[in-house]
Amino acid sequence: DVKVTQSSRYLVKRTGEKVFLECVQDMDHENMFWYRQDPGLGLRLIYFSYDVKMKEKGDIPEGYSVSREKKERFSLILESASTNQTSMYLCASSRDRDLFTFGSGTRLTVV
Amino acid sequence: EDQVTQSPEALRLQEGESSSLNCSYTVSGLRGLFWYRQDPGKGPEFLFTLYSAGEEKEKERLKATLTKKESFLHITAPKPEDSATYLCALLKGSNYQLIWGAGTKLIIKP
Numbered sequence: 001d002v003k004v005t006q007s008s009r010y011l012v013k014r015t016g017e018k019v020f021l022e023c024v025q026d027m028d029h030e031n032m033f034w035y036r037q038d039p040g041l042g043l044r045l046i047y048f049s050y051d052v053k054m055k056e057k058g059d060i061p062e063g064y065s066v067s068r069e070k071k072e073r074f075s076l077i078l079e080s081a082s083t084n085q086t087s088m089y090l091c092a093s094s095r096d097r098d099l100f101t102f103g104s105g106t107r108l109t110v111v
Numbered sequence: 112e113d114q115v116t117q118s119p120e121a122l123r124l125q126e127g128e129s130s131s132l133n134c135s136y137t138v139s140g141l142r143g144l145f146w147y148r149q150d151p152g153k154g155p156e157f158l159f160t161l162y163s164a165g166e167e168k169e170k171e172r173l174k175a176t177l178t179k180k181e182s183f184l185h186i187t188a189p190k191p192e193d194s195a196t197y198l199c200a201l202l203k204g205s206n207y208q209l210i211w212g213a214g215t216k217l218i219i220k221p
Contacts, residue, residue, distance in 0.1 A: 004154070009152075040213050041213060042115075042198070042211035042212055042213045042214065043155075043198070043200070043209075043211040044211075045208065045209070058208075090154050090155070091154075092154070099157055099160075100145075100155075100157065100209075101157070102154030102155050102156070103154050104152070104153050104154050105152070105153065105154050
């Protein structure tokens with residue numbers, strides 16, 4: 001069964017901490033994505049990557065950075081966590097445009 | 112401005128009571144419309160892709176349809192296990208940008 005695995009289901013971090021969210025896929029997909037999901041707002045794209053070491057900003061990249069050193073791994077970095085970054089973070093991968101496979105999500109709370 | 116609106120926000124049905132969820136949109140250069148299902152605490156799970164007005168797709172009790180301005184997700188004789196949040200998303204352009212609706216939370220009571 002193909003999978004996108006996010007390293008943590010729940011995280012609690014303090015304001016100002018540097019936070020790493022990890023995502024690994026086993027489908028050999030070129031494209032990987034980081035979204036955040038907030039009630040009433042839908043999914044919002046933070047960053048995406050269409051190849052190793054390549055990255056593109058999404059709709060809300062401020063306060064975030066990403067790293068893709070290997071094809072299967074896409075990391076989201078919160079440089080200095082703030083309370084308004086409390087959210088559900090979803091990683092996804094795709095080979096083609098019409099099938100995104102999502103991970104189970106990381107619920108991050110910044111206190 | 113590109114926009115996707117799902118309605119209703121929440122829908123409670125009795126088991127066996129058929130209904131429809133709506134996804135209306137204003138997008139230029141639409142390349143595809145997607146429906147996903149999301150269970151609590153999980154990531155969205157792909158259901159359907161529709162590419163052109165008039166297209167229909169079915170899977171078990173679900174049928175998705177598409178017009179030039181909206182898509183419907185029809186659910187026939189639902190069961191409690193169909194309870195979930197249903198999300199629609201539109202693909203525009205060629206840069207993998209999906210525009211997501213806020214979702215409809217569907218609750219099926221036994």
